[in-house]
Amino acid sequence: MEKKIKILVLVSVILIILGPVVGLLLNKVVVVPNQPFVIQETSNTDIQDAYAYPFSLAKGQKLVVEFSVFTANVSATIKILGKGTFDQAFEATSNPGGITGLDLIYSQFAFGQSPSSQSSSATSRSISNEGYWYIEFAGDTTGDYLISIPGDYVVIVYGTNSFATNVYFNIEVKIDGPGEIVELLMILVGVGALVAIMLLGTAGYLKKTGRGLL
Numbered sequence: 001m002e003k004k005i006k007i008l009v010l011v012s013v014i015l016i017i018l019g020p021v022v023g024l025l026l027n028k029v030v031v032v033p034n035q036p037f038v039i040q041e042t043s044n045t046d047i048q049d050a051y052a053y054p055f056s057l058a059k060g061q062k063l064v065v066e067f068s069v070f071t072a073n074v075s076a077t078i079k080i081l082g083k084g085t086f087d088q089a090f091e092a093t094s095n096p097g098g099i100t101g102l103d104l105i106y107s108q109f110a111f112g113q114s115p116s117s118q119s120s121s122a123t124s125r126s127i128s129n130e131g132y133w134y135i136e137f138a139g140d141t142t143g144d145y146l147i148s149i150p151g152d153y154v155v156i157v158y159g160t161n162s163f164a165t166n167v168y169f170n171i172e173v174k175i176d177g178p179g180e181i182v183e184l185l186m187i188l189v190g191v192g193a194l195v196a197i198m199l200l201g202t203a204g205y206l207k208k209t210g211r212g213l214l
Contacts, residue, residue, distance in 0.1 A: 031055065034066065034172035041165045043158035047089050047096045051157040053173060054083060057139060059150045064174040065135040067125065067157075071168040075128040076159030078171075080104055080137050083152035096158045103141040106133050119144050127169075 032053060043049040055063060067078050079101030081089070089099055100123055107119040121141040125133045139149025159167040 029176075030172065030174050032171060032173035034170060036168055036170050037157070039157065039159070039167050039169075041160050041167055043167065044097065044160050045095050047086075047094050047099070047156065047158070049158075050096050051155075051169075051171075052086065052090075053155040053171075054086075054152065055155070055173070055175065056152050057148075057150055057175070060148050061138070061150070061176045062146060062148075063137040063153075063155075065137070065155065066132070066170075066172040067127065067135060068130075068132040068170045069127045069159075069168070070130055070170065071161075072129060073162040073164070074159060074167055074169070075126060075161075076157055076167060076169040077124055077126040078133075078135070078155065078157050079124045081154050081156060083154055086154040086156065096156055102137070102139070102153070104135050104137040105141060105144060105146060106135050108133065 037051055039051050040049045043051070057063060063080075065078070067076075069076050077097070079096065079099070081099065081101060085099065088094075089096070103121050103123060104125075105119055105121055106125050121144050125135060127133060136146060137153075138146040139151060139153075140147040155171075155173065157169060157171065159169065161167050
């Protein structure tokens with residue numbers, strides 16, 4: 001019996017210790033790993049040729065995008081559209097440049113300054129050559145802060161290449177994961193198990209001494 005209790009105590013302590021670690025690992029789920037993509041220059045006038053990644057956000061959930069271009073002569077633009085808007089534009093073979101994107105927060109980090117001082121809101125971001133943007137999206141913004149609006153959305157990228165027909169860009173997409181919930185559950189289970197073990201141990205001791213719980 002004592003051996004089982006020791007094992008339960010050990011498992012409980014491990015859950016409490018690992019809870020924050022697992023929570024951190026699951027805080028952001030990478031849905032599109034950082035990798036290069038190639039689209040045609042016709043994407044600049046035809047949304048059907050643009051890169052498109054559909055996604056859904058729940059209440060309080062946020063999308064994070066790292067968007068960059070490392071190829072000379074290439075200019076690329078990123079926007080986030082509501083899925084209904086995207087579907088309608090896709091069916092009409094619309095020009096993506098004429099569609100207003102939803103508000104997002106973008107930033108470039110500077111040493112010696114807080115990230116918030118480098119953040120601004122916009123409806124799209126364009127980059128060329130060695131350009132890079134860190135982008136956050138939750139549905140809408142107020143000033144330079146995110147507003148959570150659950151729903152279905154689509155990330156689109158289109159662009160031009162002054163010397164060729166291929167447009168190269170890099171993108172990584174992450175969505176808030178279940179990290180906080182998993183961390184809380186692991187800690188609660190670990191603490192609950194420790195409390196139960198202490199109560200059982202106390203009850204067993206009182207029983208042996210004949211005092212009882214009351």
